[in-house]
Amino acid sequence: MKGSSFKRKLINSRRVFTIGAHSFVRNAWLSVAATVVMSITLGCILLTLFASYTLNNTVQSFTDKIDVSIFFNADVDKEQIQALSTDLRNDSALEVKEITYVSKEDARAIYEDSIKDSIKELQSLAQTNEDTFPASIRVKTYDTARLQDVVEVTRSKKYADIVYKDSYKDDAKRTAVDRLGNIAKFLRNAGLVASILFGAISILVILNTIRMAIFNRKDEIEIMQLIGASKWYIRGPFLVEASIYGAIAGIAATAFFYGLVLAQAPKLGSYVEEIRPTVEQFESIMWIIIPASISAGIIIGSFSAYLAIRRHLKTKTTK
Amino acid sequence: MILLDRVTKKYGKKGLALDRVSLHIDPKEFVLIVGTSGAGKSTILKLLTREEKPTSGKIMVGGIDYDRLKDKEVPLLRRKIGTIFQDFKLLPNRTVFENIAFALEIVGMTNKEINYTVPRVIELVGLTGKEKNFPKELSGGEQQRVAIARAVVRQPKILIADEPTGNLDPKHAWDVVSVLEKVNQHGTTVIMTTHNQDIVHKLKRRVITIDGGRIAKDTSVKGDA
Numbered sequence: 001m002k003g004s005s006f007k008r009k010l011i012n013s014r015r016v017f018t019i020g021a022h023s024f025v026r027n028a029w030l031s032v033a034a035t036v037v038m039s040i041t042l043g044c045i046l047l048t049l050f051a052s053y054t055l056n057n058t059v060q061s062f063t064d065k066i067d068v069s070i071f072f073n074a075d076v077d078k079e080q081i082q083a084l085s086t087d088l089r090n091d092s093a094l095e096v097k098e099i100t101y102v103s104k105e106d107a108r109a110i111y112e113d114s115i116k117d118s119i120k121e122l123q124s125l126a127q128t129n130e131d132t133f134p135a136s137i138r139v140k141t142y143d144t145a146r147l148q149d150v151v152e153v154t155r156s157k158k159y160a161d162i163v164y165k166d167s168y169k170d171d172a173k174r175t176a177v178d179r180l181g182n183i184a185k186f187l188r189n190a191g192l193v194a195s196i197l198f199g200a201i202s203i204l205v206i207l208n209t210i211r212m213a214i215f216n217r218k219d220e221i222e223i224m225q226l227i228g229a230s231k232w233y234i235r236g237p238f239l240v241e242a243s244i245y246g247a248i249a250g251i252a253a254t255a256f257f258y259g260l261v262l263a264q265a266p267k268l269g270s271y272v273e274e275i276r277p278t279v280e281q282f283e284s285i286m287w288i289i290i291p292a293s294i295s296a297g298i299i300i301g302s303f304s305a306y307l308a309i310r311r312h313l314k315t316k317t318t319k
Numbered sequence: 320m321i322l323l324d325r326v327t328k329k330y331g332k333k334g335l336a337l338d339r340v341s342l343h344i345d346p347k348e349f350v351l352i353v354g355t356s357g358a359g360k361s362t363i364l365k366l367l368t369r370e371e372k373p374t375s376g377k378i379m380v381g382g383i384d385y386d387r388l389k390d391k392e393v394p395l396l397r398r399k400i401g402t403i404f405q406d407f408k409l410l411p412n413r414t415v416f417e418n419i420a421f422a423l424e425i426v427g428m429t430n431k432e433i434n435y436t437v438p439r440v441i442e443l444v445g446l447t448g449k450e451k452n453f454p455k456e457l458s459g460g461e462q463q464r465v466a467i468a469r470a471v472v473r474q475p476k477i478l479i480a481d482e483p484t485g486n487l488d489p490k491h492a493w494d495v496v497s498v499l500e501k502v503n504q505h506g507t508t509v510i511m512t513t514h515n516q517d518i519v520h521k522l523k524r525r526v527i528t529i530d531g532g533r534i535a536k537d538t539s540v541k542g543d544a
Contacts, residue, residue: 008427015424223408226368227469228397229425 012233020240027213027241034202034209034245035252038300041198042253042293048191050261054278055184062176064140068147069102069167070154071134076162078103078135084159085137094149095142107133134164144178199300206245206304210238214312221313235309242305246297254293258286320346320508321367321477326376328362328532336362338532339376344510346476349503351519352512354529360512363529364481367510368402369393381476398426401470401507405482407462409454409469415441416450419468426473436472444468444498460491467498471507478502480511484518492518 024031072081078101085099102110108125111133115121139150151168153159214221224234265279282289321344328337337359344350352360365371366378369385378385383396409418419440420433428436441447444464454462463483470478480499484492496518503509513519519526528536 007429011429012425012427015427219408220410223410223421224425225394226370226397226402226404226408227422227425228394230394231391233425 012230013236016233016236017240020237021244023213023217023237023241024244027209027216030209030212031241031245034206034242034301035249037198037205038202038245038249038297039252039256041195041202041300042249042297043256044191044198045195045296046253046257046289046293047261048188048195050257050278050282051191052184052188053281054275055187057278059184063144066144066147067098067138067140068150069136069138070151071136071164071166072162073164074104074134076135080162081135081137084154084162088139088150088153091153093146094153095146096139096150097142098138098140100138102136102138104133104135107136202300203304203307206242206301207308209245210242210305210308211312213238213241214308235313238305238309238313239302242301243298244301246299246301247294248297249301250290250294250297253297254290257289258282320344320348320381321510322377322379323363323366324377324379326366326373326378328359328366328371329374335532337366337373340529340532340534342527342534342537344508346508347503347506349500349509349522349524350511351522351524351526352510352529353514353516353519353526354512354535356514358529359532360529361481362532364402364479364510364512367477367479368400369396398473399475399477401473401475401478403463403466403470403478403480403483405485407454407459407466407486409462409465411454414451414453415446415457415465415468418454418465419472422469422472437468440468440472443471443501445494458491459487460494463487463491463495464498467495467502471502475507477508477510480509482512482514484513484515489517496522 070084081101085101088094088099089096112122112125115125139147141147141150147168151166154163154166221234262279262282265275268275321342323340323342325339325341326337327335327339329335340359340363352363354360362371366373366385367380369388372385380396381399388396410421413421416437419437423433423436438447438450441450444467446461446464446468449457449461454465457465463486467478467480467483470480478499483495483499487495492515499509499511500522526536526538527534528538
């Protein structure tokens with residue numbers, strides 16, 4: 001008995017799906033319009049995600065380059081520098097990420113490498129003594145705002161005898177990164193607003209499409225109700241129809257995104273370096289993006305259809 | 320089988336469609352409900368199919384107490400009651416076969432079961448050879464016979480016919496009534512509303528006369544009230 005009931009449910013589900021698919025084909029123009037709007041919505045969401053990742057990577061990459069150099073007096077030995085480094089590391093409020101020691105020799109070598117093409121400068125360098133380039137440490141923090149706290153420590157009386165100077169006087173780099181971060185935040189919010197806006201338009205278009213489909217099949221629905229079709233049998237095809245819009249839109253949006261945007265990304269890469277790692281990230285999670293996009297389309301579609309059904313498909317008796 | 324106990328139906332504050340109507344219909348009966356337009360005939364049928372709920376009173380059909388019937392159980396109730404309408408309510412874009420099969424599709428019958436059952440019902444209503452015709456290619460009487468076939472294809476215990484001959488000429492009206500008699504002979508309770516006095520007199524069945532929302536007369540086959 002149970003097996004028979006299950007079989008009937010299975011047959012009904014197949015019929016519901018078939019009716020929904022037929023309705024999708026029958027309302028071809030409305031279906032195309034609904035699918036296109038939904039594709040734009042999903043495309044917009046994908047682009048926002050992509051832009052957001054790219055900008056985050058850009059901000060991260062710039063942030064990684066921000067550090068402060070602490071230069072030491074010529075007579076300071078390595079142990080004293082190590083002691084200061086340990087103090088900085090142990091102070092958790094400073095959020096120190098990395099401290100790199102640059103010896104006098106290393107500093108000279110780095111400078112030498114940077115002027116290797118200029119014979120004149122190399123000649124001048126040869127005339128300098130070994131203390132011309134002071135030893136230093138380069139300090140990076142997790143939060144670039146903490147760099148100021150770092151120099152407050154190194155400028156304190158405790159280290160006055162060993163610290164010669166620091167590079168913090170020029171805060172422009174950090175300000176530029178902060179500005180970039182704000183732009184990223186703005187673009188992310190703008191993308192979110194655009195996605196919500198297109199999402200709302202999608203819901204309205206699909207809601208109206210399903211409303212018209214309900215209106216077109218008004219007689220059929222009335223007959224179905226009178227001869228005992230279940231609520232699910234009557235409502236199901238509309239949910240299926242809207243889900244088809246969503247699934248096709250999900251495929252179209254990802255095809256557009258991967259086929260066009262990512263294909264053009266290498267060209268953009270020459271302007272914004274950080275696009276490349278983002279492209280790689282998106283390529284590696286393609287197997288998540290595609291089903292997620294299709295699922296999002298189906299959810300938006302069936303939600304819109306549900307709203308239309310609730311509002312326009314009367315199945316209750318009156319008292 | 321069917322019981323209405325002091326059933327009242329009001330539409331708004333002034334529209335009294337039925338006023339404390341009580342009646343009992345036994346299994347396998349053929350009952351005609353007559354009365355002028357607006358008397359309340361169709362309201363009784365709509366209450367039986369649960370298209371509408373009574374304002375007060377009790378309705379029981381085949382042991383089902385309508386007071387306890389939930390909305391989600393209404394489709395199951397309607398599957399036990401065959402319904403025929405004055406305007407046939409056939410799907411214009413489906414053939415005779417498909418229109419009848421539709422009633423079986425919605426309950427999840429297999430195509431094999433449908434292909435076995437539908438031709439037999441088509442034969443019962445005398446439409447063999449018209450399976451592939453669309454409703455617009457049929458006469459009014461033939462369309463109503465398709466509607467009867469659709470109503471009885473699930474072998475309901477009760478068949479409700481709301482003015483089934485209302486749009487038909489006398490000849491086709493009789494064809495339809497003959498089919499309904501045949502269905503009744505197979506053991507189905509038939510409740511039919513009509514204006515047609517000719518049918519009422521010739522059929523010689525129980526007649527319930529409704530007037531102003533009340534039962535004015537309930538006459539059995541022998542004519543006793």
